[in-house]
Amino acid sequence: MSWTRAALYCNWLSEQEGLPLYYQVEGEEVIGFNPDALGYRLPTEAEWAWVARTDGSGNVLKYPWGDQLPPPENAGNFADVTVRAYLGEVMFDYNDNYFATAPVASFAPNQYGIFDLAGNVSEWVHDYYGAVGAVAGPEVDPKGPELGQFHTIRGSSWAHGAITELRLSFRDFGEEPRDDVGFRIARYLEE
Template identity: 30%
Template sequence: MRYLVFSSLVVTSALSGCSLYYESQAKDMIQRQMDAMVFVEGGEFMMGNPGGWDGSKDSWPPHKVVLDDFYIQKYEVTQGDFELFMAVTGYEHSNSSYESLRDHSPDRFQSSFPAVVSWKDASDFCEWLGSQTGKAVELPTEAQWEYAARSGGKPFRYATENGDAKEGVTMAARPSQYRRQNKSLPQPPGSYPPNLLGLYDMSGNAAEWVRDYYHADYYERSPVNNPKGPESPIIESWSNEPFRVLRGGDFRDFSGNTTVTRRKAIERATNESTGFRCSLLKI
């Protein structure tokens, strides 16, 4: 694996308006986020469910995809780092129910857990990271995410070292008795072994936002080279928000719902199961 070596000297002066304490903390956080970028050599793979990996019709058919080189973070962004971003920038969470969700489930908002975010929050964080470093940081595309989860497009069903899943060993065991009580929680990113690229928690923990709009039949017409998802969204009727793709399953899912091909579609709303990591096309 190869990591992006990033110099803190390129952090812009946009942080200068905040307190010295927050400025120092923010610079350290930016350095940490960029140091977590793992190089992924591009290549060709068959994206999607080859048969029997999950029960979703939208992960079919398998189709050839060719990707350029890119970087992706080895960890999910934590709640603590996202809250520091909000404190430094004055950013307001995009979901009006954020505070009520936090009041209802305070344990889920521990600083070491994956950040609780909407799609917009995740995208804004990555873009802010890019604005502070002069790099084109953004959410990964769905194709980049799956290719990375599969350790460079290998025929792996799960994002583990050998493609197999064993609850409590390669990923967290789902506490079924707690799920009924709505008390299950994720783990701090990096709690279980990574895949062959050194990427953690791409099967389970938090369902991760990717850049793409969601169309159930997109795989039937996806381009081969560097697909970026549908050009136009499907709008959710009650929220008037576009459906986006979540990948990887979450801490409430059994292992069969955390395969590398499993797709979820929700509009941008925040809930306890979501998280994200950022990507970078060029250094």
């Protein structure tokens, strides 16, 4: 599924529930967004990173399972021995028993009860892809760059087995559908 299709799905779901639309659309193209709308949307990169990388005690995680390699048994759905004939970079000492995607929630959730933030499929987030540089100070709920050619993809998938891809800091970009990229939805809480 493309980033645009994921955003359009968020608007469709908002319409089904009578919520204000988050994404502004002309035809089949997303041309902007309403940051104050309470409708469904893709999580921002900052939201995704906070939920994926913090352990609930203020510590930042390197990998979904902690800081050690290899991952413990049943840590998630990653490029492992089941796909070694098809992918170049796999973990030879790990087997999650899935060739490609696994059913959602096949592995344990993180400390917040969120499933599959790493492994299974990578995820589209709201933000355009841009270089991550120094920030002058703390930002509250950043939305990422205002313009860009590509959108950000976060998290590893069943097709990732390299150490850099397994890290929770891993970022990718794209616009078009890939068989290892999906999405999750988010909403702001009503006040």
